[in-house]
Structure formats: C-alpha cells, structure tokens
Amino acid sequence: MATIEIDNEIRKTLVQGRPPCGLPPFIDKLPADAQKKLQEIWQNYKQGERCYNEHGLTRELLDSLPKEVRKAVFKNRPLPPPLMKAPQDVQEQFRAIFADRSIPYEEKPKKIHELAQKVLKGDTLKEFNDFHNKMEEYKKNIEEQAQRLSPEAKQAYDKLKDLRKQKHQIMQNLSEAARDELYDLWKEKRDSFPRPR
Incomplete structure (x- = not known):
C-alpha cells in the first residue's frame, strides 16, 4: 500500500478534528487579559x-468570553496557513468563498484553488x-482506503460521510x-455533563 507523506499538523487537524497544539493563531484578536491567560x-x-489539557x-477560556467578543474573534473563518500570508484584501476574497452559502461545500476547494491561481504570487502561491497538493493526495489516499473496506464497513462509511454533509x-x-x-445548547450539554470527581 502506498503511503502519502503529509504534514503532521494537517493530519492531526483533519483526522482528529482538533486544532494543532500551541498558541492559537487568533491570539492577537483577543482582549489583553485573555491573551495573557492563553500564554500562561x-x-x-x-x-x-x-496537549489535551492545554x-x-x-x-x-474561550467559552468564558462574552458572546460578542467570541463573535468578533471568530467572525472570519480560519484560512489554510498559506493564505494567511496573503494581504488582508486577498484573504477577504477567500473568506467570501467560504461564506457563500450558494456554493456547495464540495465545490469550495476547487473555487479556492482557482482564485489562488489568479491572485496569489511567488512564494505564497x-x-x-x-x-x-498535499490535501488532494490525502483525500485520494483516504478514498482509496475506503474502497478497500469490507462491504459492511464501506456502507457505514458512506452513510456517515453523507450525514456529515447533511x-x-x-x-x-x-x-x-x-x-x-x-452553540449555547451544545456548550451547556458539554459543560453540565456529570463527571466523576
């Protein structure tokens, strides 16, 4: 079986569904006291x-911030790391694609790629x-692995994939x-779940 070399941080984010370990990239958008607490x-x-504990x-900490502060910090969807190096006006063009509800989710990577070829230059491009290319190889590798699942596992995989889209x-x-x-309900459900002490 061919293996694909993929950046560990990309793998962690995609497979585990967790952000990478370390200070979040939006730290500078937080109030000064929250920045200090995050650094601690x-x-x-x-x-x-x-980094489960961190x-x-x-x-x-983020959940404790007022709703207005959270909205201001997270109003812009995080972009893939290379796009964060682009000028702000260019970043906004990419965010517009992510925010456009008329573009189906599956088509967004293609639209992002097309825009990148038009507006990015040099090292950023x-x-x-x-x-x-790493992301495309990753997706291809996962789909190839999915094709080798047993019929029962493949059927479940396809259903779960459809549920995520829904x-x-x-x-x-x-x-x-x-x-x-x-969001408030899910936060309450998570925070009020009885845990053994």
Missing part, C-alpha cells in the same frame, strides 16, 4: 507532546499549491441566531 496555559508546552483550558448543509442554512442557540 501554553507556556510549558513542548512541541511533540500531547486544549481543554483554552476551550474553557507556491506554498498554497504545495498545501493544496449536518453541514443544515448548519449553513440556519440563521446566525439559530446557530448561536445551538
């Missing part, structure tokens, strides 16, 4: 170690293309107020 949370972290403390479509079609309500 991550000060003893060493690259390559597990992630938990970071989530608690090269880094984006390298990132894009969930995304449902969330995309909601108003911002309805999404906020769901």
Whole structure:
C-alpha cells in the first residue's frame, strides 16, 4: 500500500478534528487579559507532546468570553496557513468563498484553488499549491482506503460521510441566531455533563 507523506499538523487537524497544539493563531484578536491567560496555559508546552489539557483550558477560556467578543474573534473563518500570508484584501476574497452559502461545500476547494491561481504570487502561491497538493493526495489516499473496506464497513462509511454533509448543509442554512442557540445548547450539554470527581 502506498503511503502519502503529509504534514503532521494537517493530519492531526483533519483526522482528529482538533486544532494543532500551541498558541492559537487568533491570539492577537483577543482582549489583553485573555491573551495573557492563553500564554500562561501554553507556556510549558513542548512541541511533540500531547496537549489535551492545554486544549481543554483554552476551550474553557474561550467559552468564558462574552458572546460578542467570541463573535468578533471568530467572525472570519480560519484560512489554510498559506493564505494567511496573503494581504488582508486577498484573504477577504477567500473568506467570501467560504461564506457563500450558494456554493456547495464540495465545490469550495476547487473555487479556492482557482482564485489562488489568479491572485496569489511567488512564494505564497507556491506554498498554497504545495498545501493544496498535499490535501488532494490525502483525500485520494483516504478514498482509496475506503474502497478497500469490507462491504459492511464501506456502507457505514458512506452513510456517515453523507450525514456529515447533511449536518453541514443544515448548519449553513440556519440563521446566525439559530446557530448561536445551538452553540449555547451544545456548550451547556458539554459543560453540565456529570463527571466523576
């Protein structure tokens, strides 16, 4: 079986669904006291170690921020790392694609790639293309592995994949107020779950 070399941080984010370990890239958008607390949370972290505790403390800190602050910090969807190096006006063009509800989720990577070829230059374009190629290889590798699943596992995989698409479509079609309500409910469900002490 062929293996694909892929950046460990990309793999962690995609496979595990967690952000990479370390200070979040949006730290400079937080109020000064929250920035200080985040730096304290991550000060003893060493690259390559597990960071479950730091992630938990970071989530608690972010959840404790007023809703207006969270909205201001997270109003812009995080972009792939190479795009964060582009000028702000160029970043906004990419964010517009992510935010456009008329573009189906599956078509967004193609639209992002097309825009990148038009507006990015030099090293930024090269880094984006390298990132894009790694992502395409990753997706291809996962699909090849999925094709080798037993019929029962493949059927379950396909259903779960469809459910993820449905969930995304449902969330995309909601108003911002309805999404906020769901976020608050999920936060309450997570935070109030009885845990052994």
